[in-house]
Amino acid sequence: MQRGYAVTATVRSQAKADDVIETHPDWKEKVNFVIVSDFTSQKPFNTLFEESETPFDYVIHAASPFNFGIKDFQKDMIEPAVKG
Secondary structure (H helix, E strand, O other): OOOOOOEEEEEOOHHHHHHHHHHOHHHOOOEEEEEOOOOOOOHHHHHHHHHOOOOOOOOOOOOOOOOOOOOOHHHHHHHHHHHO
16 A cells, blocks of 8 residues: 655656656655746646556645846736646
């Protein structure tokens, strides 16, 4: 009997996934990474939910864009955080 949760994490690139595994090598066989290069587009996330082999029981959103060179606070900070 398998216990626990299947964990899927989204990252912007394979390099980011590699960084996570380098920092936490014991996660290598425990976390499935999905690359979503454009976090402002809803399509990759829809596809992720539709094609997942294991249904999602929970979603934890723990990331938000951050940029020091913003020109339009709403467009550059709020909208990507809400949409992504």
